[in-house]
Amino acid sequence: MKKIILLILTFALVINLCACFKDKTPAVSETYESDSEETLPENESVAETTPPLSEIPLELYSVEIKQETLDTGKYTASLIYPHISGYSDAETEEKVNAIIYSYVMRKMNTSVAETGAESGVEYFIDSFNVTYKGDKLISALCRGSVDAQDTAYSASFAYGINIDLSSAKLISFDSIVDYNGFKNDFVSGGYKIIYGYEKLLSETTAADLVAQYDPLYSIYPEFYIKEQSGDLSLGVIVDTVQIYGDVAALEGALEGKRYTTEYFTELTEEKVAKK
Numbered sequence: 001m002k003k004i005i006l007l008i009l010t011f012a013l014v015i016n017l018c019a020c021f022k023d024k025t026p027a028v029s030e031t032y033e034s035d036s037e038e039t040l041p042e043n044e045s046v047a048e049t050t051p052p053l054s055e056i057p058l059e060l061y062s063v064e065i066k067q068e069t070l071d072t073g074k075y076t077a078s079l080i081y082p083h084i085s086g087y088s089d090a091e092t093e094e095k096v097n098a099i100i101y102s103y104v105m106r107k108m109n110t111s112v113a114e115t116g117a118e119s120g121v122e123y124f125i126d127s128f129n130v131t132y133k134g135d136k137l138i139s140a141l142c143r144g145s146v147d148a149q150d151t152a153y154s155a156s157f158a159y160g161i162n163i164d165l166s167s168a169k170l171i172s173f174d175s176i177v178d179y180n181g182f183k184n185d186f187v188s189g190g191y192k193i194i195y196g197y198e199k200l201l202s203e204t205t206a207a208d209l210v211a212q213y214d215p216l217y218s219i220y221p222e223f224y225i226k227e228q229s230g231d232l233s234l235g236v237i238v239d240t241v242q243i244y245g246d247v248a249a250l251e252g253a254l255e256g257k258r259y260t261t262e263y264f265t266e267l268t269e270e271k272v273a274k275k
Contacts, residue, residue: 064083065081075122077112079125080127081100081125081142082130103161107157111157115153122146124145124146126144131226132268136165138162139162139225144158145157161224175261179213190252191251232254232255236250
């Protein structure tokens with residue numbers, strides 16, 4: 001009988017000890033899931049393997065690609081455009097999305113008008129890729145085509161959209177680069193064809209391609225900013241539709257280029273080396 005009582009008391013003590021240890025377990029461990037079953041070295045703690053908050057990349061805002069179909073009777077349009085959400089300033093977010101949509105619609109109306117057709121126009125955007133996403137700048141590249149059945153008009157198009165998020169305004173080409181410096185780099189072969197007629201530069205010259213732009217009248221090429229593996233490039237879209245029925249995009253690396261402006265450096269927060 002004494003042995004049974006002793007066993008009961010021992011069992012009760014074990015239960016109480018387990019309850020005490022459970023109460024002392026840190027709450028954070030309930031949500032922490034290890035990616036590995038390996039044990040830590042004796043001189044290393046979980047806290048030491050967790051990066052400080054300042055080193056954890058935070059999502060500034062989300063970008064989704066929206067689609068929309070229009071049919072006005074004169075033309076049908078298939079639109080694709082970016083839409084941001086979760087930005088820290090709701091008013092700025094609303095303005096930026098309004099700018100993007102307004103710009104997309106303006107480009108569409110211009111392309112449809114250039115066909116000269118009264119009806120039967122098909123406007124199609126097949127891609128809208130975000131090429132740079134930062135806390136002060138968002139840049140994207142749009143590609144598509146427009147066709148008019150009655151006039152047998154068919155052309156490809158491309159354009160960039162670049163927005164200063166801090167001021168919720170479109171960015172102009174001459175605000176981020178000195179045009180003469182860009183032109184010299186372009187003419188000397190600093191920009192390579194990304195898409196378009198692959199033999200373009202063998203059948204014409206880079207000087208001929210930029211001759212259609214004139215800073216005196218604020219006529220500049222469409223452009224976009226591209227970031228890839230931490231390197232920044234400037235993409236320019238040149239109009240070659242009249243000759244080749246398509247547009248061409250050329251990109252040039254910006255590292256070490258003196259013609260970028262201080263405003264560009266502020267927008268990208270990159271240390272663009274000045275030689």
